[in-house]
Amino acid sequence: MVTAVTRTLPGLLVLCLGAVLARGLSTLAGPNELLLAIALGVVLANGVGVPNRLRPGLGTHKIWLAAGIVLLGASVTLESILETGATVLLLLVATVTLTLLTVEAIARTVGGLPEHFGSLLAAGAGICGVSAVVAVGGGIRARETQIAYAAGTVLLVDAITLVVYPIVGSVLELSGQVFGVWAGVSMLSTGPVVAVGFAHSETAGQWATMTKLARNALIGVVAVGYASYYARRGSGESTSLRLLWSNVPKFVLGFLALVALSSAGVFSPAQQESLANAVDWLFLLAFVGLGTEIRVADLRRAGIAPALVVVAAVMIASVVSLGVALVVL
Template identity: 70%
Template sequence: MSAARFLPGLAALLLGAVLARAVELTLGFNHLLVAIALGFVLANAVGVPDRLEPGINTHKLWLGAGIVLMGASLTLETILEVGGLVLLVVVGVTTLTILVVELLARNVFGLADHMGSLLAAGSGICGVSAVVAVAGAIRAREEQIAYAAATVLLFDAITIVVYPLIGDLLGLSDVVFGVWAGVSMFSTGPVVAVGFAHSEVAGQWATMAKLSRNALIGAVVIAYASYYARSGSAGRPSLRTLWDEFPKFVLGFLVLVALASAGVFSSAQQASIENAYNWLFVLAFVGLGTEIQLAELRSTGLTPALVVLLALVVASTVSLVVLSMLFGA
């Protein structure tokens, strides 16, 4: 595949990133949220031209690269200060979210078991990626995957707007807001976006909390595959499948955290790396905005959306109360 195919889309991402920065400098709006808005306008008001798609679709690569580089600005000492408590909150809220979605889907709203499991994985772990991973393990139908993915994307779009408003309204501290977003929002991109829109520290904690959730994907896939295998509706996932679905950028992030903890990077190098990952995030969020397409969101079924909404309200409320008690507002 010729690299030239990616150039028009990459140029569009870069133009959007520069424009987002310019808007922040002139009007004061956060450049990360502006970047998402620009991508959204392009996708819904104009439509993404075919020649731009290959380059724009690289936005997940830039997000992963930015997360890896962010590890250079953190040390194990910083993480371990409250890392143990954060990990407990991550596991607790993830478990709560999955259980609430399964309970509502199966026992209250009467959704098919496979559909409820896809919604639970997408809400509890890492959005559409978790939906796809669990779908392969439990042999879900195409239409179930589509509905679950659309539902997750709907709430990604909603939380990008709502969480910053709540954070400002309640005056949440950087750590509380960051971890709250990381443990209760769905997909990695929106979590990183709202975290860094709040502050640099909030963005770092949001990303770390979200990476901890993402790392649970293997355990959740195995659990669902084992459950459905007993009924004969699915097979056990292979190690290759689990490795393919595991978010590799988590490993890169940890490597750079270890290097930073060892004092490998000078202050000047860390400043340069921070500038680099900030630009990578802006590029990624322009592309992320193009994925929020109104036509697809309208296809979301009312019942799946209601199930996820109720679970999100429960998980976000419980996690916010717990985090405020642990770390202060």
């Protein structure tokens, strides 16, 4: 035990330093702190380099990300899902389905990306960004590098939407409800959705938050679906319960358990706020570590295809969902 702690401590301290630095730079300069966290990891890995003594601690980023996903369930309730209304839920499910299918189709037929990589991009674009990438990645046994590149792609697109969505909302003079629902069903990650929502208006922020949390609840369904699909492909037979269980990332079950507890009113508002703050810090730790998995040389060899695939899919889903929202809301 002592040896394990000693081996992981140096790298863990680097993760903590990177998380604090990302939070501080974000507060001072304004860029998204998660983007800054992964950028700091990239700089470390591709600039200074990662000494062997830091690798065990940096490798714990998977643990912190899994813990963050589990605790994220405390902010989601069945009530919040039902409050969004049947029309919004229908639009949400339709947009998620459209995004998943579009990314999968473009990645395989046009982008020429590996099948597993395309599925990671689809999950990230369709559900909740990096959290979905990691949840699905564990279920389909994707390579660590694929998960890292997909996470980087998702965060890059997040940065683009953080700029584009407020501009479109202002130019089209969208109402708070329409803008909030549109952002909630079509943007990628929770943080940017909430940020642009409340930047537009209080009403937009409330709708964006409720819609995005309802969408986040689909992470378990999508993760299990992908795990089942790839388990069938790998075995060549129908999926047995044992095989499916072995492919399902267990932290997704923890996420669903906390959703159930949150729905039962177990957590007080103060506790939910504390857990949300813990999620933010856990994700910062995880993203610094994820950044160290990205090698610029490998990204150059991969080209810009992943980013173009996600951008194209988000544009299609964004235009369609906005058109529908303007008609039905």
